[in-house]
Amino acid sequence: MNRLGRSAAALFICAALTVSLASCAAETNTPDTSISGPTGEITVFAAASLNGPFTELAADFEAQHPGTEIKLSFAGSSDLVTQIIAGAPADVFASADERNMTKLADADLVAGTPIDFATNTLQIVVPPANPAEVSSLADLTKPELKVVICAPQVPCGAATKTIEEAARLVLTPVSEESSVTDVLGKVRSGEADAGLVYVTDVLVYVTDVLAAGDQVKGIEFPESSAAVNSYPIATVGTSSNQKLADAFIASVTGPEGQKMLSAAGFGTPRS
Numbered sequence: 001m002n003r004l005g006r007s008a009a010a011l012f013i014c015a016a017l018t019v020s021l022a023s024c025a026a027e028t029n030t031p032d033t034s035i036s037g038p039t040g041e042i043t044v045f046a047a048a049s050l051n052g053p054f055t056e057l058a059a060d061f062e063a064q065h066p067g068t069e070i071k072l073s074f075a076g077s078s079d080l081v082t083q084i085i086a087g088a089p090a091d092v093f094a095s096a097d098e099r100n101m102t103k104l105a106d107a108d109l110v111a112g113t114p115i116d117f118a119t120n121t122l123q124i125v126v127p128p129a130n131p132a133e134v135s136s137l138a139d140l141t142k143p144e145l146k147v148v149i150c151a152p153q154v155p156c157g158a159a160t161k162t163i164e165e166a167a168r169l170v171l172t173p174v175s176e177e178s179s180v181t182d183v184l185g186k187v188r189s190g191e192a193d194a195g196l197v198y199v200t201d202v203l204v205y206v207t208d209v210l211a212a213g214d215q216v217k218g219i220e221f222p223e224s225s226a227a228v229n230s231y232p233i234a235t236v237g238t239s240s241n242q243k244l245a246d247a248f249i250a251s252v253t254g255p256e257g258q259k260m261l262s263a264a265g266f267g268t269p270r271s
Helices: 001-030 049-063 077-085 099-104 156-167 178-188 224-225 242-253 255-263
Strands: 040-047 066-073 092-094 109-122 122-126 147-150 173-178 196-197 215-220 229-236
Touching: 040 109, 040 242, 049 066, 049 242, 066 077, 066 196, 077 092, 077 099, 077 122, 077 242, 092 255, 099 109, 099 122, 099 178, 109 178, 109 242, 122 178, 122 242, 147 156, 147 178, 147 224, 147 255, 156 229, 173 178, 173 255, 229 242, 242 255
Parallel strands: 040 066, 040 092, 147 173, 147 196
Antiparallel strands: 092 229, 109 229, 122 196, 122 215
16 A cells, blocks of 8 residues: 555544544433423422422422422411321421321321421520520510410410410410411511510511521520420322432431531421
């Protein structure tokens, strides 16, 4: 083969190798579409006290999983259970106590085993200036004080009852509310001198009803240790997108979800 022929052959081989390498690179950089992540939308029913961190969690999940939408509905846990049993289209239920999750399981509406993902305790909430000079749980028994608590059928109300019994005190509230946000709202507006809510509700996040922060003040009390609420989460048995529901639950119970919950004041789940 003459010099010209050898040069042409060399050029041909180089061109072929270039095409082959480019093809390999393209195959390497192309996502494997045979392995698909969760898609579609789900509706998450969550306890009112989870408003802040779950709003952040949902936004983070959607950003990391394009093509998904997480719709959120917040209310008292007992109200949410009633809605789900009545046929409300929920895919995930996050309760502020185990009792309401058990109600849903007893109705055969829980897929798999619920997972505890956080804990919470109660705190006294008062207006920023604390005009009634509340400093202890016993102060809430004073007849001249207007005290607001959660209704006994919702987790914060059940926790209040447990604390009353443990402390051997009896509270005489002017009203019993269906969620912690309602209790906070009455204290913030001046309708009540004090209330009992979760510690998380007077810390970091803004709820749909009010901004906590400098509009209320939290007072810790030792008797709160008598009622530490565990928060369980589960996929609803009637969910039309259990794959996405399970993926969202995994994000809540995973490291990033736990970090967000901790920042909001929630305790770690009990083992």
